[in-house]
Amino acid sequence: MELVAAPEFDGRAAYASYIIVPASSPAKNFYDLEGKRFAFSDPMSMSGRLVPLYYITQRGKTAETFFRNYIFTYSHDKSIRAVADGLVDGAAVDSLVFAAFAKKHPEIIAKVKVVQRSEDFMSPPVVMRPTLDPALKEKITSTFLKMHETEAGRRILAELGIERFVAITDEAYNPVREIARKVGYP
Template sequence: MLKKWILPLTALFVSLGASAAEPLRVSAIPDEVPTELQRKFAPLGDYLAEQTGRDVVFVPVNDYAAVVEALAAGKIDMAWLGGFTYVQAHRRADGVIPLVQRAEDAQFTSKFIANADSGIKTLADLKGKDFAFGSPSSTSGHLMPRHFLAEEGINPEQDFAHVAFSGAHDATVAWVASGKVPAGALNASVWDKLLEEGKVDTKKVKVIWTTPTYFDYNWTVRGGLDPALQAKLKQAFLNLDPKVPAQAEILKLQRASRFIETKPENYQGIEAAAVQAGLLK
């Protein structure tokens, strides 16, 4: 079932010309394993195809930077981005537009976790220890945890023994659970999902701190995408109804109670944090 949504990257470059017959090309930052991203997208892809009258294909990518470059170059039409990757895309190319976010993304958080045998119980206990972020371009797995550490007077490069990047939120949990690193930070929503699915042993991994809230994920479209299609896509997301069983399943897979409109101004705080952290110039 999932295979029909995968468009190999080699096929992505076959045609750069747009036509009415071309499918809507959708991608996402790889903040979880590829099979999970595709599982989450399949029913949403069916729904968007029905609502827009366009075929929809999912375009997997290897890293966060590839999503930004593909969106900026017009090689994908829409992408699921974190707040930081949206800021990068906005700076990289004119015209990218954030359409919608989950209601939950208006008050998102990150979790700091530690191996239960590490003796780490507070942020202060992290000093002198190895620590794992997710991807360097992750909002909830790197930028905002780093930002809030700075507010607590902690500089990872100076205060931690070693800083590592796992590449994805679920990988960070696996690293901490196995003892590869004693502590790390990740997306609170992924943490909750792993708990619900029984994929975290809470005897091995503990939450030691939850960050203050911030804006995070959104669905963003490329510059130049047909405004009528943009409007259809936005309305399709806004119309998702948890009272309709099939749509409730889509919302559940997206870990959304509902989708709401968003705007570039929501991500100014993310941009300021990235500049302050030296991740943007």
């Protein structure tokens, strides 16, 4: 795949993993969830799975030896709800999804708290097939990078909760690759 652009939110093309727990939980950080019930968002999610796995491997453990049990919700929204509803003691969610969810469901967000925030990672990219016609590649890239300059583009971006798309480099994703490598993700 070839990189096209990354979405920018609040002036930054970055996101983080939030470790959340019920608002009433005594947990102060991720490691306080040892022996507890946990929700991963998705097996392929950086923020919803790989970051907490990285924390666990730093302690020489696995998800099976660290948590009492864990589930996959297959959605950051569902992970937030699982914590709010007391189905699990904690979850890992994408900070951007958390912020968007908070705007739509403040009553649910009031039932959870963030106890740990990871380092920032470059926003997930828009990508294209490398074998596309070079003229089409240029048109696609230009469309994304200039979208915020038109009224129609701004409406689309606003609906998505994105300010604009920005140019990116492959090297910006090296921290993601490094964490994936350390947790044994292919």
